[in-house]
Amino acid sequence: MSLQVKDIKKSFGKGQSETPVLKGIHFEVNEGEFVILNGASGSGKTTLLTILGGLLSQSSGEILYNDKPLFDGEQKASELRLNEIGFIFQSSHLVPYLKVKAQLTTIGKEAGMSKKEADNRAETLLKQIGLEHRLNVFPHMLSGGEKQRVAIMRALMNNPKIILADEPTASLDAERATDVIEMVKDQIQSKKMIGIMITHDKRLFEYADKVIELDDGVITNA
Structure with a gap:
């Protein structure tokens, strides 16, 4: 390919x-x-x-x-x-009213994953990037670097x-x-x-x- x-x-x-x-x-x-x-x-x-x-x-x-x-x-x-296609922008563009884990699971479920599949994949990706302790916080509670790491994992959520x-x-x-x-x-x-x-x-x-x-x-x- x-x-x-x-x-x-x-x-x-x-x-x-x-x-x-x-x-x-x-x-x-x-x-x-x-x-x-x-x-x-x-x-x-x-x-x-x-x-x-x-x-x-x-x-x-x-x-x-x-x-x-x-x-x-x-x-x-x-x-x-x-x-x-997974697109990572220069700015994170996180949804302000979604917690970190939900930033990823929402994408997964929209693409057809079950709730369990989406939860497991989101937790795995966030752990890989060192954010497993930030699963349930909102974007305004993250540093700029943390926001960008979440955005990068979000782009990988659906195995594009x-x-x-x-x-x-x-x-x-x-x-x-x-x-x-x-x-x-x-x-x-x-x-x-x-x-x-x-x-x-x-x-x-x-x-x-x-x-x-x-x-x-x-x-x-x-």
Whole structure:
């Protein structure tokens, strides 16, 4: 299985005000691989990741998953994000009125897990990330780093096929960031997922199977 990105282009605006952001992006990620996107601010990384997650449409080009369009109209992008794609944003975006464990179990139950299955998986993931003592607290009682760790586990809750992450360790200290990325990479390899992450932290590059450098909307190290 693989994710193929073929000649993705994206522009904003029209006519004389049209601004090209992505100018023909090509790459492929196979199952079990963890890829890092790197580049200066404005290079197109977040736009590309947002397109891969179905939150934004490309102007042209195609994204293939197992040789079929990832978003082909047969399945809504929202359903794919629930069942196939785990998205980790730079901010945690936790639901303020749900306790930590419920942040995960709600996702699991929406995707068809039984209450017992969802409870067990949520507790296992939160224990892996060192938050088993925070299961029953609300987000406002967590530190910024704790919130982000919950968000990362929430993205893994349904064993997605594709993990997309935008600077997921920005709010974590160096040791915790390394622990989190090691765990995420282990999940990607063992569950044969496809992982794509934006980060500027070069200390994390060693965990990637491939680092893709973007500059002004093009890949510079292909």
